[in-house]
Amino acid sequence: MKILHFSPYLKSAGLNRLAADLACALQECNTENLVLAPPCELVSRMQEFNVQHARCSKPNILTAIRGKSKLKALIRDFEPDIIQVYSREAAWIAGLSCRRMKNKPPIVGVMTGYPVKGFANVGLNYCDCFTTVSKHLRNVLGEHSERFRKQKQPWVIPYGVNQNQCFPDYKPSQNWMEQWNRSHPGREEAYTLCIPGGISPLHGLDDLVPIMQQLLKNGLPAHAYIAGDVRLATPGYVEHLRNLFSQAQIENRISWIGARTDMRDVMAICNVTLSLAHEPATHDHTILEALALGRPVAGYEHGAVGELLSSFLPDGKIPAADPATMADVLTQWYTYPPVTPASIPYPYRITDTARSYRELYQYITQRSSPFNEH
Numbered sequence: 253m254k255i256l257h258f259s260p261y262l263k264s265a266g267l268n269r270l271a272a273d274l275a276c277a278l279q280e281c282n283t284e285n286l287v288l289a290p291p292c293e294l295v296s297r298m299q300e301f302n303v304q305h306a307r308c309s310k311p312n313i314l315t316a317i318r319g320k321s322k323l324k325a326l327i328r329d330f331e332p333d334i335i336q337v338y339s340r341e342a343a344w345i346a347g348l349s350c351r352r353m354k355n356k357p358p359i360v361g362v363m364t365g366y367p368v369k370g371f372a373n374v375g376l377n378y379c380d381c382f383t384t385v386s387k388h389l390r391n392v393l394g395e396h397s398e399r400f401r402k403q404k405q406p407w408v409i410p411y412g413v414n415q416n417q418c419f420p421d422y423k424p425s426q427n428w429m430e431q432w433n434r435s436h437p438g439r440e441e442a443y444t445l446c447i448p449g450g451i452s453p454l455h456g457l458d459d460l461v462p463i464m465q466q467l468l469k470n471g472l473p474a475h476a477y478i479a480g481d482v483r484l485a486t487p488g489y490v491e492h493l494r495n496l497f498s499q500a501q502i503e504n505r506i507s508w509i510g511a512r513t514d515m516r517d518v519m520a521i522c523n524v525t526l527s528l529a530h531e532p533a534t535h536d537h538t539i540l541e542a543l544a545l546g547r548p549v550a551g552y553e554h555g556a557v558g559e560l561l562s563s564f565l566p567d568g569k570i571p572a573a574d575p576a577t578m579a580d581v582l583t584q585w586y587t588y589p590p591v592t593p594a595s596i597p598y599p600y601r602i603t604d605t606a607r608s609y610r611e612l613y614q615y616i617t618q619r620s621s622p623f624n625e626h
Contacts (some may be wrong), residue, residue: 255324255332257338260309286304287305288326312545323349327350336360346374359379360382361375361379363384365389380616381612383409392405410535446518448525456530456552457528459573466580478506479509488521515541520547524548543600544600546593563600
C-alpha cells in the first residue's frame with residue numbers, strides 16, 4: 253500500500269511533526285510513504301526510514317495553483333492508494349487536484365485543532381473520512397463544525413509516543429545528570445515539579461502561587477521548574493508572573509528553565525509533571541511523554557489531558573482550575589508516590605497509531621459504504 257502525506261506545515265515541534273513520525277512508523281510496517289512538505293530538519297530522519305520526501309511551499313492563494321499542479325504530478329507518478337492531508341488548506345488543494353480524476357484516491361483528513369472560520373474549510377468537503385487525535389476534539393468538531401457533521405464519522409486515533417525514546421525504565425545519562433546538578437545545585441532533596449508548555453494565561457501558571465504556598469505550608473520542600481520560551485509569552489505576562497511569585501515570597505522556589513530540547517530528561521528526574529491549562533487541549537504530547545516515562549502527572553482533567561490520565565494515572569485527574577485539590581494530591585504523593593504503569597497502554601505508542609491507520613486504510617479501500625464510528 254502507498255500513502256501520500258500532504259503536510260504543508262510540517263516542522264519538528266508539536267502536532268506539526270505528526271506526518272513525519274507516522275510515515276516512519278508506517279514504513280516499518282511495509283507501507284510505502286511519500287511526504288509532501290516544506291524542507292525541515294525532519295527530512296533526514298524520514299530518509300533514514302526510506303520515506304520519500306517532496307518539497308512544497310506553505311499554502312496560500314498564490315501558491316495553491318502551483319501546489320495543485322505538483323500534487324497532480326505526484327499522484328500520477330507515485331500512484332498512492334490513500335492521500336492523507338494534515339490541514340484544511342491541504343485538503344482543499346488535494347480536492348482540487350483530484351477533481352475529474354479517474355480512480356481518485358480516497359482523501360483522509362487528519363484533524364488536530366479546533367474549528368476555524370475561513371475559505372480553507374471548503375477543503376473538508378473533499379475528504380472521504382476524518383481522523384481526530386482525541387475524543388475531545390471529535391466531540392468539539394461535531395458540535396461546532398457543520399461541514400464536519402456532514403462528513404462520515406471520524407476515527408479517533410491518538411498521536412502516540414515513540415516508545416524507543418520514552419519508556420518507563422528510561423534514565424538520563426550520567427553526564428546529563430552531572431550537568432543538571434551543576435546548573436541547579438542544592439536541589440537533590442527538593443520535591444520537584446515540572447510545568448512544561450506555553451507561558452500564557454491559558455496555561456494556568458498563576459495557579460502555581462496557591463499550589464506552592466500550600467505545599468510549603470504543609471512542610472514540603474517544593475521547587476517548580478517552568479519550561480517554556482519566555483520570548484514567545486504574551487507581552488507583560490512574564491513580568492506579571494514574576495510579581496506574583498515575589499509577592500507570594502516563592503520566587504526562590506521557582507526556576508525558569510526556558511524552551512529545551514532535553515525535556516525528556518527533565519521530566520524523568522522531576523518528581524511530578526503538572527498540567528495547569530485552564531482550557532482543554534486537543535492533544536498534549538509533552539504530557540503524554542511524561543506519562544510514557546512512567547512519571548507521575550497531575551493535571552486538570554478536561555480535554556486530551558483528562559483522556560491521557562484516565563488511561564495512565566486516574567489519580568492524577570484534578571477538577572479543572574482547582575489548585576487546592578492539586579496541592580492536596582501532591583501532598584499525598586510526596587509521602588505515598590502513585591503507582592504508574594509499567595508499560596505504555598494502547599493506543600498511545602506510535603506503533604499503535606500506525607496500526608490504527610493501517611486498519612483505516614484497509615477499511616476505506618475495501619468498502620465504499622459510509623463509515624461507522626471507530
